Amino acid sequence: MPASKMRDTHIALAHGNGGRMMRELIEQIFAPALANPTLDTHADAVALPRIAGELMVTTDGFTVQPLEFPGGDIGSLAVHGTVNDLAVAGATPLYLTLNAFIEEGFEIACLRRLAESIGRAARACGVAVVAGDTKVVGRGECDGVYFATTGIGARRQDAQLGTRHIRPGDVVLVSGPVGDHGADVMLAREEFGMRGDLRSDAASVLPYAQALLSINGLRFMRDPTRGGLATVLNDIVNATGHGVRVCEAAIPIRDQVQSVCELLGYDPLYLACEGQLVAVVAATAADEAVEVLRRLAPECARIGRVDESSTRVVLETAFGGERVLDELEDDPLPRIC
Amino acid sequence: MPASKMRDTHIALAHGNGGRMMRELIEQIFAPALANPTLDTHADAVALPRIAGELMVTTDGFTVQPLEFPGGDIGSLAVHGTVNDLAVAGATPLYLTLNAFIEEGFEIACLRRLAESIGRAARACGVAVVAGDTKVVGRGECDGVYFATTGIGARRQDAQLGTRHIRPGDVVLVSGPVGDHGADVMLAREEFGMRGDLRSDAASVLPYAQALLSINGLRFMRDPTRGGLATVLNDIVNATGHGVRVCEAAIPIRDQVQSVCELLGYDPLYLACEGQLVAVVAATAADEAVEVLRRLAPECARIGRVDESSTRVVLETAFGGERVLDELEDDPLPRIC
Numbered sequence: 001m002p003a004s005k006m007r008d009t010h011i012a013l014a015h016g017n018g019g020r021m022m023r024e025l026i027e028q029i030f031a032p033a034l035a036n037p038t039l040d041t042h043a044d045a046v047a048l049p050r051i052a053g054e055l056m057v058t059t060d061g062f063t064v065q066p067l068e069f070p071g072g073d074i075g076s077l078a079v080h081g082t083v084n085d086l087a088v089a090g091a092t093p094l095y096l097t098l099n100a101f102i103e104e105g106f107e108i109a110c111l112r113r114l115a116e117s118i119g120r121a122a123r124a125c126g127v128a129v130v131a132g133d134t135k136v137v138g139r140g141e142c143d144g145v146y147f148a149t150t151g152i153g154a155r156r157q158d159a160q161l162g163t164r165h166i167r168p169g170d171v172v173l174v175s176g177p178v179g180d181h182g183a184d185v186m187l188a189r190e191e192f193g194m195r196g197d198l199r200s201d202a203a204s205v206l207p208y209a210q211a212l213l214s215i216n217g218l219r220f221m222r223d224p225t226r227g228g229l230a231t232v233l234n235d236i237v238n239a240t241g242h243g244v245r246v247c248e249a250a251i252p253i254r255d256q257v258q259s260v261c262e263l264l265g266y267d268p269l270y271l272a273c274e275g276q277l278v279a280v281v282a283a284t285a286a287d288e289a290v291e292v293l294r295r296l297a298p299e300c301a302r303i304g305r306v307d308e309s310s311t312r313v314v315l316e317t318a319f320g321g322e323r324v325l326d327e328l329e330d331d332p333l334p335r336i337c
Numbered sequence: 338m339p340a341s342k343m344r345d346t347h348i349a350l351a352h353g354n355g356g357r358m359m360r361e362l363i364e365q366i367f368a369p370a371l372a373n374p375t376l377d378t379h380a381d382a383v384a385l386p387r388i389a390g391e392l393m394v395t396t397d398g399f400t401v402q403p404l405e406f407p408g409g410d411i412g413s414l415a416v417h418g419t420v421n422d423l424a425v426a427g428a429t430p431l432y433l434t435l436n437a438f439i440e441e442g443f444e445i446a447c448l449r450r451l452a453e454s455i456g457r458a459a460r461a462c463g464v465a466v467v468a469g470d471t472k473v474v475g476r477g478e479c480d481g482v483y484f485a486t487t488g489i490g491a492r493r494q495d496a497q498l499g500t501r502h503i504r505p506g507d508v509v510l511v512s513g514p515v516g517d518h519g520a521d522v523m524l525a526r527e528e529f530g531m532r533g534d535l536r537s538d539a540a541s542v543l544p545y546a547q548a549l550l551s552i553n554g555l556r557f558m559r560d561p562t563r564g565g566l567a568t569v570l571n572d573i574v575n576a577t578g579h580g581v582r583v584c585e586a587a588i589p590i591r592d593q594v595q596s597v598c599e600l601l602g603y604d605p606l607y608l609a610c611e612g613q614l615v616a617v618v619a620a621t622a623a624d625e626a627v628e629v630l631r632r633l634a635p636e637c638a639r640i641g642r643v644d645e646s647s648t649r650v651v652l653e654t655a656f657g658g659e660r661v662l663d664e665l666e667d668d669p670l671p672r673i674c
Contacts, residue, residue, distance in 0.1 A: 012668075018564030019665025023575070042500070042576060044559060045395035045426035047492060055392075058382035059434035059487060061472040089382035097396035099485035101438065133485070135398040137672060143478040148436035148470070150396060150487035155384060163379070222381060227355030238360070239379060328356025331349075335474060 011106040016136025025134065029108070030098075033115035036128040038095070046130050048095060053154035056091040058082060061148045065335040067114065069188040071181075071200030074147060075117035077274060077337060080204050081225065082151035083125045087209035088221035088277055090159025093125060098132040099148040104139045114145065125204045127151070156213055163239035165219040168308035171286035172236075172244060173279045175208050176201070176299040177252040178229045182271025183260045185336055198256050203275030211292050212277075217285025223277050225337050230269040230325040232278045233313040236306070243310030246325075248317045250303045269315070270328060272336045280306065348443040353473025362471065366445070367435075370452035373465040375432070383467050385432060390491035393428040395419060398485045402672040404451065406525040408518075408537030411484060412454035414611060414674060417541050418562065419488035420462045424546035425558035425614055427496025430462060435469040436485040441476045451482065462541045464488070493550055500576035502556040505645035508623035509573075509581060510616045512545050513538070513636040514589040515566045519608025519673055520597045535593050540612035548629050549614075554622025560614050562674050567606040567662040569615045570650040573643070580647030583662075585654045587640045606652070607665060609673045617643065 006028045014021045031041045040046050062078045072080075079096065086093040098118065102111065122129050180201040187198060205223055212218050224232045229251070233244045253268050261268045281289045286302060293300045307314070313325040343365045351358045368378045377383050399415045409417075416433065423430040435455065439448065459466050517538040524535060542560055549555050561569045566588070570581045590605050598605045618626045623639060630637040644651070650662040 013671040014666065014668040016563070016671065017665050017668035018562070018568045019571075019668075021666070022563075023664070042572070043426065044422040045393045045428060045488070045490070048392040048394060051392065055385040055388065056382045057385060057432065057434060057468055057489065059436055059468050060470045061436040061438055061485070063438065063472045063474050063478075085381040089380065091382060095394065097394060097487045099396055099398040099436065099487075101398055101400065101483055101485075131394055131396045131487075133397045135400045135483070135672075136668075137400050137480065137483075140477060141400075141480040141672075142483075143474065146438055146472070146474075146479075146483075148398070148438075148485040150434045150436075150468075151382070152394065152489070153382070225355070226353070226359075231355045234356075235379070327360070328354050329351065329358070331351040331354035331356075331473075334350040334353065335472075335478075 009108055011102050011104055011108060011136055013104050013136055013138065016134060029112050030115050030132055033119040034129040038128050038130045051094060051154050056086060056089055056153045056155050058085040059150040060085060061146065062337060063146045063335045064185060064337050065143060066188050067144050069185050069200055071184060072202035073114060073117050075114035076121040077202055078147040078149045079118055079121035079125060080202055080274060081337060082149040083127060084205045084223040086151045086153040087206040088223050090161045090213060091153035091155045093127045093151050093153040095152040096122060096127050096129045097150045098129050100134045101142050101146040102134060102136050103142040103144055104136060106144055125206060159213055161220055163220055163236060166236060166240045166280050166306055168242055168306050169283050170219055170280050170306040171283050171302055172246060172304045173281065173289060174229065174301055174303050175276045175293060175297040177254045178224065178273050178276060179253060179257045179268035179271035181274040182228065182333055182336055183257040186333060187260065201273055201275035205275060205277045207296050208277050208293060211296055212279055212289060215281060215285050215289045215292060217282030218279065220280040221277050224273045226272055227328050228270045228272055229278065230313060231328060233325060234327045237311060237313055241311060243307040244304060244313045245307045246304030246315055248315050250301055252299050252301050266332055269325060270332060274337065346445055348439050348441055348445060348473055350441050350473055353471060366449050367452050367469055370456040371466040375465050375467045388431060388491050390494065393423055393426055393490045393492050395422040396487040397422060398483065399674060400483045400672045401522060401674050402480060403525050404481050406522050406537055408521060409539035410451055410454050412451035413458040414539055415484040415486045416455055416458035416462060417539055417611060418674060419486040420464060421542045421560040423488045423490040424543040425560050427498045427550060428490035428492045430464045430488050430490040432489040433459060433464050433466045434487045435466050437471045438479050438483040439471060439473050440479040440481055441473060443481055462543060496550055498557055500557055500573060503573060503577050503617050503643055505579055505643050506620050507556055507617045507643040508620050508639055509583060509641045510618065510626060511566065511638055511640050512613045512630060512634040514591045515561065515610050515613060516590060516594045516605035516608035518611040519670055520594040522673055523670060524597065538610055538612035542612060542614045544633050545614050545630060548633055549616055549626060552618060552622050552626045552629060554619030555616065557617040558614050561610045563609055564665050565607040565609055566615065567650060568665060570662060571664045574648060574650055578648060580644040581641060581650045582644045583641030583652055585652050587638055589636050589638050603669055606662060607669060
């Protein structure tokens with residue numbers, strides 16, 4: 001049966017009803033953008049080729065507002081976010097599933113751009129979107145589009161990572177400047193008229209993670225998304241019972257991000273990154289780790305250490321003082337990812 | 338660090354910020370409800386035990402309104418929907434991931450009930466929820482809660498299923514009365530004051546699917562959700578190029594569902610089921626398939642056959658006439674699943 005050409009310009013409730021319009025939406029928007037040999041948009045479930053190594057799985061939802069921002073969009077974010085969760089767990093990402101929740105009246109041209117962005121990001125990361133589902137909800141029951149992605153990967157045999165491996169004296173590294181994504185989305189959202197060249201760092205951290213996996217003494221990796229660097233450091237404290245001391249002067253932050261934060265009253269240490277990773281390595285492996293990482297991430301830095309004498313995250317300020325970085329309480333920037 | 342007791346009664350934006358309140362939400366609502374040995378709510382990705390057999394994956398989003406209805410809720414539906422997609426593909430469901438999109442102001446007691454319903458349904462189906470993610474969006478940016486689940490299973494070696502195996506003359510079966518879920522949700526939504534004992538059929542079809550897999554001559558199975566029985570039959574026509582003829586008198590429909598549909602102007606053949614399956618079997622295997630299925634599903638029925646002489650779904654009416662069952666155009670009942 002020849003597919004009729006999709007002529008609608010905006011999403012209707014009938015694009016979610018299981019009938020003709022839903023079939024056209026999937027066949028004409030999602031299937032071509034995501035095309036790969038494993039994807040079968042007509043099947044209830046798809047069979048995956050055999051995976052060598054231990055299977056790892058993760059899932060993430062995406063509600064960022066605005067949907068498109070300098071440096072990325074909710075589509076590329078939905079790929080990178082899940083790829084990054086697998087990468088920092090020591091896995092090679094292989095397959096994604098995709099859920100879309102779409103608001104009635106959403107512009108189909110925008111949906112096409114987002115689907116194409118998902119396809120591009122997935123190909124660049126070497127992952128295939130193998131299954132998907134779309135739901136359409138009424139006007140005012142969703143804000144444009146939300147995505148959820150589940151990632152399946154294979155753990156590298158040499159990856160023995162986790163907070164349980166962290167020891168006092170271990171060194172904390174970050175792959176590059178923090179807060180770019182948060183500051184960028186904040187500006188894109190608020191239209192402060194001070195854009196400059198600030199862009200989200202939204203990207204895959206897979207190359208960084210894979211380079212660090214060669215380091216004997218790598219303990220733990222995480223990508224600092226919601227809640228930023230300070231939240232990852234608090235996660236380490238909560239999981240290990242040890243404190244973390246970081247040096248303010250050593251933490252890379254772009255001048256522009258710093259300025260935006262000072263102006264608007266945000267702390268860049270709590271702003272989301274979407275293309276950085278935090279790593280904890282044994283003190284004896286720190287120099288090698290920085291050297292390996294610097295080849296790919298020239299702005300990476302050694303920012304602190306795990307500290308037995310405290311059970312907090314302590315920031316040594318540029319003025320010689322100390323400040324505790326507590327867990328986030330209120331939400332400074334909802335829908336950042 | 339001792340977890341502080343969650344005292345909030347409603348979801349705040351800060352329950353999605355990556356900080357303390359999100360940690361409490363996950364540790365105190367989701368983790369206990371979903372508890373299983375593989376789930377690790379602190380990890381970026383979890384490692385799965387080795388899976389024997391070909392890996393199969395599927396994903397589904399859930400937006401049903403109301404969230405709780407006679408016979409189920411959006412939580413149990415999110416488990417059964419994905420379990421059923423794996424089951425009809427000939428796989429044994431093993432693992433689920435769960436995404437929750439939650440509206441600011443949502444009642445935490447209801448979220449707890451839904452999480453517990455997910456846990457109960459998962460345990461009953463023999464699947465473990467191994468990874469999850471929660472996002473909180475502002476008031477009016479979501480309608481209560483939406484879920485997405487991705488399912489991972491292992492294909493049984495004897496399962497060679499798919500529309501490509503369907504041949505003219507094959508017989509179409511259904512496991513029981515159609516339209517229960519759609520009619521039930523419609524009533525729960527509209528408060529027509531005519532509830533009676535109508536309940537959603539929301540349930541796992543895994544036992545039916547596994548019983549039918551023993552039949553030599555089983556070609557294809559599908560659970561008729563959005564768009565109902567008529568949509569599955571149209572999917573068969575679209576995929577095979579052959580017509581399907583079904584006999585109205587043979588299709589099981591509860592009197593109550595029929596009455597509700599007549600009163601409100603719906604066609605039960607297009608109403609969602611959430612606990613039935615449609616199977617296509619070789620004509621020579623049809624008697625055996627019905628016999629096997631009837632032990633588990635006493636109301637199962639042989640409803641029609643694949644028909645080379647047409648390329649439509651044709652209903653032979655109770656009055657000796659014929660009616661074409663076309664693909665759905667508009668959406669009679671949005672947010673049915």
